Amino acid sequence: MQAADIMTHDVISVGPDDEVNAIAKLLLTHRISAVPVVDDDQKVIGIVSEGDLMRRVKNEGGEERSWWLSLFAGQKDPGEYIKSHGRKASEVMTPNPFTIDESTPLHKIARLLEKHRIKRAPVVSGDKLVGIVSRANLLQGLASAEVTNAEAPSNDRAIREAILKEVDDNTGVRVAGISIIVSEGVAELWGLVESNEQKKAVQVAAENTPGVTQVENNLGLVPKGVGGY
Secondary structure, eight states: OBHHHHOBSSOOOBOTTOBHHHHHHHHHHHTOSEEEEEOTTOBEEEEEEHHHHHHHHHHHTTOOOOGGGGGSTTOOOHHHHHHHHOOBHHHHSEESOOOEETTOBHHHHHHHHHHHTOSEEEEEETTEEEEEEEHHHHHHHHHHSOOOSOOOOHHHHHHHHHHHHHHHHHTOOOGGGEEEEEETTEEEEEEEESSHHHHHHHHHHHHTSTTOOEEEEOOEEOOTTOOOO
């Protein structure tokens, strides 16, 4: 099983000139904790997380700097100033974020997330953004299959893509909030939806997809104020 088998496809992303206030609203609206920043060619150039925006909130709240920093009279950090006062994604983002290839196997993803101490990573094909893998996606994948270097059968991957398309096109459920894993025709549904009707709609979409032999519905309901990937 690889990144392509567990990643979230419908990635919310922003451009380098997008305003910080708009990004904050985007995170709240879609209940996500970070967004990749991409250029006109869909190349990932940065990532803006809740942490980046919280730095701004702390600064505006008048939080004092550490006492020992004040010993260096007259020394200012221009990078810190830009991060805490910038108005555009390019000014507050973490540049050149760690990314993974869509063919990266799960056991390598687990090691890389741990090594870089990050919760999520954009998935790229060549230089272009094609998805995002979070720790939640990874845990769901690890729980669904033995971690090996073998590639998922192409028919399982095709079934997964078909379910996601049906959900996205016809159910009204945000596919960015769910994860679907297919192994030997068994479709496992993970993530959060907004109602029991949405939960059932995703299950029906999976059950009606050719090639699906069984559906395990592990979808939960979204608690208010909870973020996504």
